Amino acid sequence: xxxxxxxxxxxxxxxxxxxxxxxxxxxxxxxxxxxxxxxxxxxxxxxxxxxxxxxxxxxxxxxxxxxxxxxxxxxxxxxxxxxxxxxxxxxxxxxxxxxxxxxxxxxxxxxxxxxxxxxxxxxxxxxxxxxxxxxxxxxxxxxxxxxxxxxxxxxxxxxxxxxxxxxxxxxxxxxxxxxxxxxxxx
Amino acid sequence: xxxxxxxxxxxxxxxxxxxxxxxxxxxxxxxxxxxxxxxxxxxxxxxxxxxxxxxxxxxxxxxxxxxxxxxxxxxxxxxxxxxxxxxxxxxxxxxxxxxxxxxxxxxxxxxxxxxxxxxxxxxxxxxxxxxxxxxxxxxxxxxxxxxxxxxxxxxxxxxxxxxxxxxxxxxxxxxxxxxxxxxxxxxxxxxxxxxxxxxx
Numbered sequence: 512x513x514x515x516x517x518x519x520x521x522x523x524x525x526x527x528x529x530x531x532x533x534x535x536x537x538x539x540x541x542x543x544x545x546x547x548x549x550x551x552x553x554x555x556x557x558x559x560x561x562x563x564x565x566x567x568x569x570x571x572x573x574x575x576x577x578x579x580x581x582x583x584x585x586x587x588x589x590x591x592x593x594x595x596x597x598x599x600x601x602x603x604x605x606x607x608x609x610x611x612x613x614x615x616x617x618x619x620x621x622x623x624x625x626x627x628x629x630x631x632x633x634x635x636x637x638x639x640x641x642x643x644x645x646x647x648x649x650x651x652x653x654x655x656x657x658x659x660x661x662x663x664x665x666x667x668x669x670x671x672x673x674x675x676x677x678x679x680x681x682x683x684x685x686x687x688x689x690x691x692x693x694x695x696x697x
Numbered sequence: 698x699x700x701x702x703x704x705x706x707x708x709x710x711x712x713x714x715x716x717x718x719x720x721x722x723x724x725x726x727x728x729x730x731x732x733x734x735x736x737x738x739x740x741x742x743x744x745x746x747x748x749x750x751x752x753x754x755x756x757x758x759x760x761x762x763x764x765x766x767x768x769x770x771x772x773x774x775x776x777x778x779x780x781x782x783x784x785x786x787x788x789x790x791x792x793x794x795x796x797x798x799x800x801x802x803x804x805x806x807x808x809x810x811x812x813x814x815x816x817x818x819x820x821x822x823x824x825x826x827x828x829x830x831x832x833x834x835x836x837x838x839x840x841x842x843x844x845x846x847x848x849x850x851x852x853x854x855x856x857x858x859x860x861x862x863x864x865x866x867x868x869x870x871x872x873x874x875x876x877x878x879x880x881x882x883x884x885x886x887x888x889x890x891x892x893x894x895x896x897x
Contacts (some may be wrong), residue, residue: 513704517751533753533879545850549750568807568816571792572719576757579796590799597792598783600718602754605849608747609764611774617744621890624897628889629747630740631862632882635870636750637831645824654821661825664834672729672826676715676760683810683818691868 513552518593518647521586524551525578525597530605532574539574539598553585574598595695653686702783703735705768707760709787715897717823720756725826728833737764751879756841835863851877858896862888872891 524546524591531541540563547553562580575595582594610651616622646652657679664675708730710768717722724746732736749759765784769776799807806812836843838859842851870876 523747526818529754531753532755533751533798533835533877539755540713561804565804565807566798568812569792569795569799570714570776571795572713572716572720572755572757572789573876574758575789576796579793580800583797583800589798591793591797595789598755599758600783601780602752602787604760605754606749606759607766607778608760608762610777610781613748619793621894624893625886625889626744626747627838627856627859627893628862628885628887630743630834631859631889632866633743633747633750633836634831635863636878636881637721637724637864638712641824641831644721644820644827648820648824649822650797650821653782653817655738656827657818657821658825661822662829662832665826665829669733669846671733672725673711673715673824675826679818679822680815683816684814686818687810688815 512554515551518586518589521590522597524592525582525594526601528578529574529598530601535572540577543577547581547585554581558584571584572658581627657682698768698776700779701768705780706783706787708736709784710790711762713757713788717758717819721827722823723757723760725830728830737767739837741767743869746884747885751882758785761785766816823872824836858892861892863874 515524528539528543532542540559544556544559548556548559558581562577566576569576575598576650578594578598582591584590586593596689617626620662650658661675661679664670665672712723712726714725728739728740732739732742737857745760746756746764746864749763752759754847761784762781765780766777767780767784771779833845836845839851839856840854841856842854844850844851862885865879866885869884870881
């Protein structure tokens with residue numbers, strides 16, 4: 512496997528990836544793979560697969576997960592730092608520029624109208640994201656109960672989402688233990 | 698100012714730490730941590746999400762940059778830039794640390810039963826939270842006086858314009874399944890301008 516000539520080259524590749532991917536997350540994976548596997552030959556498909564699997568079972572921002580992991584494979588700690596900065600900085604620049612002008616824009620009536628439509632589209636996108644995620648899990652009775660409870664608690668109470676997540680994780684562990692005991696008995 | 702910034706950074710660190718399944722999973726967290734504490738207005742949050750979706754870059758990073766900038770609005774240009782950098786760092790830090798640990802120590806502990814079982818509970822919970830947020834958002838857009846948390850069912854304000862936009866968008870996604878998020882947001886923006894110009 513090749514190494515970049517300079518850390519800046521690594522930074523630049525991840526900067527480009529951050530600058531061109533819309534929608535973030537998994538959407539950037541094909542572009543990242545093309546750059547670091549095909550064009551540069553820094554890592555192989557096995558590493559790409561590995562980070563996909565790891566991201567499935569670790570929390571965090573997917574783009575940062577991928578940049579940190581691949582950066583580390585290429586050039587150790589400094590590689591991971593430089594790759595992560597590279598993937599973040601385009602957002603930081605673009606969004607900072609937009610932030611400074613958004614208020615002037617939003618005082619325009621037509622822009623306000625547009626934002627009603629944008630929010631409506633966002634509601635639909637969030638719903639679609641939930642459907643897409645639900646295809647990835649196996650729905651047994653336990654999953655259905657958790658799903659229903661989570662919807663009810665999130666909709667009708669003010670309990671912090673962090674607590675709900677924590678309870679979900681703990682219930683998962685307890686359920687696993689019960690299954691194990693049952694398995695041992697039979 | 699520093700205290701405010703640190704408090705907000707801590708929230709973003711938690712958001713980064715508890716986000717599973719991509720950018721969308723952080724939306725319920727943001728609503729619960731930022732809106733209910735009065736740190737940001739709910740309308741602004743969803744306007745930001747719309748922009749974050751239609752600009753390049755990871756959604757989580759875009760949102761952190763936005764809110765960091767917005768939080769420092771009273772303190773001038775440099776403070777706003779600084780706020781963005783702090784929030785972006787805070788949201789990215791958990792990922793960076795965890796993945797660095799895995800890259801150096803190996804991913805053995807991920808295969809442990811404990812982690813797998815915790816995820817078995819986390820996944821349906823996250824999906825429920827995301828569903829609840831999308832449901833809450835559409836109700837708030839169409840019937841803004843309803844508040845589920847306070848069990849307040851006030852139907853007096855009916856934003857039928859948003860319902861029209863929503864139904865057109867639903868039809869579009871049913872017929873064109875491959876519609877990208879940006880396209881959907883752009884179509885939404887145009888529909889907003891048209892529908893509200895006709896019935897304002």
